[in-house]
Amino acid sequence: MNPFEYYKTLGIDEGTFDLGEKTEKALAERFAKIDRTAELCQLKAIAAMQKNRVSAECFEASTGYGYNDLGRDTLEAVYADVFHTESALVRAQITCGTHALAIAMAANVRPGDEILSPVGKPYDTLEQVIGITPAKGSLAEYGITYRQVELLPDNTFDYDGIRAAINEKTRLIEIQRSKGYLTRPTFSVEQIGELISFIKGIKPDVICMVDNCYGEFVEEIEPSDVGADLTVGSLIKNPGGGLAPIGGYIAGKKELIDQCAYRLTCPGLGAEVGASLGVSRSFYQGLFLAPTVVASALKGAIFAANIYEPLGFSCIPNATEERHDIIQAITLGTPERVIAFCRGIQAGSPVDSYVTPEPWAMPGYHSDVIMAAGTFFQGASVELSADGPIEPPYAVYFQGGLTWAHAKFGILMSYQKLKEAGLLP
Numbered sequence: 001m002n003p004f005e006y007y008k009t010l011g012i013d014e015g016t017f018d019l020g021e022k023t024e025k026a027l028a029e030r031f032a033k034i035d036r037t038a039e040l041c042q043l044k045a046i047a048a049m050q051k052n053r054v055s056a057e058c059f060e061a062s063t064g065y066g067y068n069d070l071g072r073d074t075l076e077a078v079y080a081d082v083f084h085t086e087s088a089l090v091r092a093q094i095t096c097g098t099h100a101l102a103i104a105m106a107a108n109v110r111p112g113d114e115i116l117s118p119v120g121k122p123y124d125t126l127e128q129v130i131g132i133t134p135a136k137g138s139l140a141e142y143g144i145t146y147r148q149v150e151l152l153p154d155n156t157f158d159y160d161g162i163r164a165a166i167n168e169k170t171r172l173i174e175i176q177r178s179k180g181y182l183t184r185p186t187f188s189v190e191q192i193g194e195l196i197s198f199i200k201g202i203k204p205d206v207i208c209m210v211d212n213c214y215g216e217f218v219e220e221i222e223p224s225d226v227g228a229d230l231t232v233g234s235l236i237k238n239p240g241g242g243l244a245p246i247g248g249y250i251a252g253k254k255e256l257i258d259q260c261a262y263r264l265t266c267p268g269l270g271a272e273v274g275a276s277l278g279v280s281r282s283f284y285q286g287l288f289l290a291p292t293v294v295a296s297a298l299k300g301a302i303f304a305a306n307i308y309e310p311l312g313f314s315c316i317p318n319a320t321e322e323r324h325d326i327i328q329a330i331t332l333g334t335p336e337r338v339i340a341f342c343r344g345i346q347a348g349s350p351v352d353s354y355v356t357p358e359p360w361a362m363p364g365y366h367s368d369v370i371m372a373a374g375t376f377f378q379g380a381s382v383e384l385s386a387d388g389p390i391e392p393p394y395a396v397y398f399q400g401g402l403t404w405a406h407a408k409f410g411i412l413m414s415y416q417k418l419k420e421a422g423l424l425p
């Protein structure tokens with residue numbers, strides 16, 4: 001069958017198909033570079049698995065206390081090798097990215113200490129963890145103070161401001177790599193390295209923690225390669241490779257990771273307990289697939305920017321710049337377009353494709369939000385997914401795509417829906 005026929009069956013017209021072909025062809029060189037990074041990250045994962053003698057026994061489930069869980073303990077050694085750290089905690093008991101970050105922070109500060117974010121506001125959910133927004137159980141309630149230094153107007157680090165903010169109480173630095181849902185650029189690993197060197201030059205014993213969500217395997221190196229003491233992320237994003245059904249990881253210095261284990265379980269028990277309940281195989285296989293999954297998601301993000309930017313929609317990152325995470329923001333300018341875009345992504349999904357998403361008042365958001373998520377795992381944003389707050393500037397944020405073919409198709413569906421609704425400029 002002629003390739004267009006496959007797309008036609010799924011509702012893509014010839015004009016949309018041709019635009020997709022032309023756009024993809026023009027990106028060949030960039031895609032080859034992404035494939036090269038994936039290849040090197042793939043080899044990192046294989047080398048770590050071979051070095052730690054991953055075997056079929058590692059996929060067995062432990063139950064109850066989970067003492068002597070070979071699979072879990074070996075996986076943690078594998079993560080430590082991939083991230084080039086002394087140790088790692090990789091657990092199904094870490095419920096999400098926010099939880100992993102909360103553990104890493106809470107475990108390594110004590111009353112009277114201060115946390116500093118030198119890159120402006122941290123991710124929304126951390127506001128309550130830290131107590132920037134008052135919340136029950138926040139670190140503020142335990143006498144931990146917090147300070148942040150904004151980025152300069154050109155989005156570079158305010159080195160003078162950071163120097164002035166570091167004091168005798170400063171114990172932990174929180175550096176968020178990805179822009180998340182802000183409009184600042186995502187930092188490269190190299191930029192993070194420069195920031196860490198600067199901070200350690202002022203206070204060598206401070207703990208530098210990097211929120212690595214959405215950043216893993218986008219580059220050949222990770223924040224842990226440039227001086228981060230703790231590197232933290234979620235397994236339903238990049239490193240879970242679409243197969244991990246839950247989980248988070250923290251990789252870093254052994255004494256800091258030990259503290260995290262005591263905080264995750266309890267003092268005295270630490271990493272010794274925590275049954276894997278049969279998820280180990282998906283954690284290993286997901287890590288093994290993660291570099292190519294991330295490459296697919298990256299290609300999708302770049303493809304989308306190259307479809308929408310020429311139509312006059314502002315894209316962050318833009319169509320040509322280098323990528324440091326898998327998130328793509330597109331400012332569509334009207335609520336109707338945001339809705340049509342998300343409906344296209346949903347209609348292109350393998351799961352729940354027949355569902356029509358509607359904007360709704362989600363808890364924690366100040367406007368209605370429309371979400372498209374035809375995912376195998378709830379909220380797994382390494383899978384192709386999109387969300388758009390129904391408020392100016394009417395931007396959609398989308399990310400993921402377990403395969404390039406799906407990312408391409410989903411984005412073409414979004415374009416098709418906009419076209420059919422007469423919403424293209």
Ligand SMILES: *Cc1c(COP(=O)(O)O)cnc(C)c1O
Pocket residue numbers: 096097098099123125176177178179180211213214234
């Ligand atoms: C997703 C994300 C988090 C939180 O992860 P959850 O799994 O949603 O709790 C934290 N920081 C950044 C930058 C993220 O993208």
